[in-house]
Amino acid sequence: MIAVAGAFAPAQNGRSSTELHSGVTRNPNFAKLAGGYLFPEIGRRRTAYLAENPDMADRIISLGIGDTTQPIPEHILSGLVGSASKLGTKEGYSGYGAEQGMGDLRAKIAEKLYDGNIKADEVFVSDGAKCDIMRVQQVFGPGVTTAVQDPSYPVYVDTSVMMGQTGDINSETSQYDNIVYMPCTAENNFFPDIENLPRADIVYFCSPNNPTGAAATREQLEMLVKVCKERGSILVFDAAYAPFIRSEGVPKSIFEIDGAREVAIECNSFSKYAGFTGVRLGWTVVPDELTFSDGTKVRDDFNRVMTTAFNGASNIVQGGGLACLDDEGLTEINTLIDYYLENAKLLKEAMESIGYDVFGGADAPYVFVKLPDGKKSWDTFSEILEKTQVVTIPGAGFGPGGEGYLRLSAFAPRDTVIEACERLKKAMA
Numbered sequence: 265m266i267a268v269a270g271a272f273a274p275a276q277n278g279r280s281s282t283e284l285h286s287g288v289t290r291n292p293n294f295a296k297l298a299g300g301y302l303f304p305e306i307g308r309r310r311t312a313y314l315a316e317n318p319d320m321a322d323r324i325i326s327l328g329i330g331d332t333t334q335p336i337p338e339h340i341l342s343g344l345v346g347s348a349s350k351l352g353t354k355e356g357y358s359g360y361g362a363e364q365g366m367g368d369l370r371a372k373i374a375e376k377l378y379d380g381n382i383k384a385d386e387v388f389v390s391d392g393a394k395c396d397i398m399r400v401q402q403v404f405g406p407g408v409t410t411a412v413q414d415p416s417y418p419v420y421v422d423t424s425v426m427m428g429q430t431g432d433i434n435s436e437t438s439q440y441d442n443i444v445y446m447p448c449t450a451e452n453n454f455f456p457d458i459e460n461l462p463r464a465d466i467v468y469f470c471s472p473n474n475p476t477g478a479a480a481t482r483e484q485l486e487m488l489v490k491v492c493k494e495r496g497s498i499l500v501f502d503a504a505y506a507p508f509i510r511s512e513g514v515p516k517s518i519f520e521i522d523g524a525r526e527v528a529i530e531c532n533s534f535s536k537y538a539g540f541t542g543v544r545l546g547w548t549v550v551p552d553e554l555t556f557s558d559g560t561k562v563r564d565d566f567n568r569v570m571t572t573a574f575n576g577a578s579n580i581v582q583g584g585g586l587a588c589l590d591d592e593g594l595t596e597i598n599t600l601i602d603y604y605l606e607n608a609k610l611l612k613e614a615m616e617s618i619g620y621d622v623f624g625g626a627d628a629p630y631v632f633v634k635l636p637d638g639k640k641s642w643d644t645f646s647e648i649l650e651k652t653q654v655v656t657i658p659g660a661g662f663g664p665g666g667e668g669y670l671r672l673s674a675f676a677p678r679d680t681v682i683e684a685c686e687r688l689k690k691a692m693a
């Protein structure tokens with residue numbers, strides 16, 4: 265007899281209905297996940313702090329989750345408004361679109377952002393890079409091994425666990441079995457010694473990096489592509505922060521590297537480019553040359569996932585994406601990014617002025633602060649919240665390699681960044 269949960273289920277065997285459960289076995293992979301997803305956990309701790317200190321609510325400054333705060337600029341907004349308005353007309357109305365995105369937008373992404381290195385039909389428009397990482401995982405399935413930078417954006421590890429690619433977490437190392445952790449810390453200039461690490465089928469790599477803020481050089485990316493090629497690995501390159509790159513010669517896409525078309529997928533997003541974190545629009549590039557060991561095209565399987573489990577990005581939002589890639593839109597994006605980069609500079613200077621070693625923040629919106637020896641990052645997160653009401657992110661939240669670091673996000677209004685700098689300088693000196 266399968267017990268039924270819920271308010272209307274009859275009580276059985278003297279047990280109240282709320283104690284009853286379904287007859288469905290829990291997916292054991294979810295039981296392996298070590299905790300909640302990082303950013304809701306930060307939110308939970310902030311809420312708990314405010315529940316105990318309600319008078320501090322107005323003082324909270326968030327340098328935590330990398331969520332954009334500046335309004336969407338005029339030209340880009342006109343793209344969103346224009347495509348919304350069209351829906352109210354007989355001529356302009358559209359229903360379902362292509363699951364891979366509007367042809368115009370795919371072509372414009374290929375032309376404006378990939379300089380002819382990519383064809384329009386290799387671009388899959390979506391609702392964001394994070395969602396695409398899970399879709400990429402669905403293509404790979406449970407039978408692959410994964411490598412991640414350590415520390416890294418938690419989505420690569422957590423989705424690998426959910427897909428059943430990993431063993432349990434090791435409580436001593438805080439690492440999952442069957443994931444290759446590629447240490448990226450100040451000691452190796454935040455680039456892994458990949459040649460001397462074990463092979464994995466899928467290598468996730470984010471540049472400019474979240475959380476460390478390091479942007480890999482051309483030589484480093486050439487090495488990455490070379491090693492993946494030699495080992496027959498697929499590289500999943502996360503370029504969501506590419507437009508923050510201002511240093512001369514640093515590649516903004518993995519497809520600037522010779523040979524990448526045979527080894528790499530690139531995930532990207534308008535979230536951080538244009539303040540689309542709530543609007544939702546991203547894309548993934550899967551080149552025609554990328555194949556599985558049996559010769560079938562990865563692109564075809566990704567297309568199968570998109571056409572089966574996704575109905576295409578919102579037509580309103582894709583109008584905004586087209587406007588982003590007009591000359592006016594690209595100029596507006598640069599202005600937005602300048603703003604956040606100036607915030608990053610202020611945060612970096614503030615922490616350096618009180619003696620911390622600080623990384624990132626030059627070609628990335630994240631500033632990665634090295635804590636004094638022995639200081640734990642979650643403890644420091646709590647200490648800073650209590651003393652200054654500034655929300656940060658502990659490096660350990662991004663994996664064991666992030667222990668001893670703190671991430672500060674530059675996505676915040678300027679006045680709050682200036683205020684946060686003052687408070688941090690006073691409290692952390």
Ligand code: MLT
Pocket residue numbers: 328329330331394417474
């Ligand atoms: C972050 O804070 O790391 C990012 O905003 C998270 C995300 O983009 O999903």
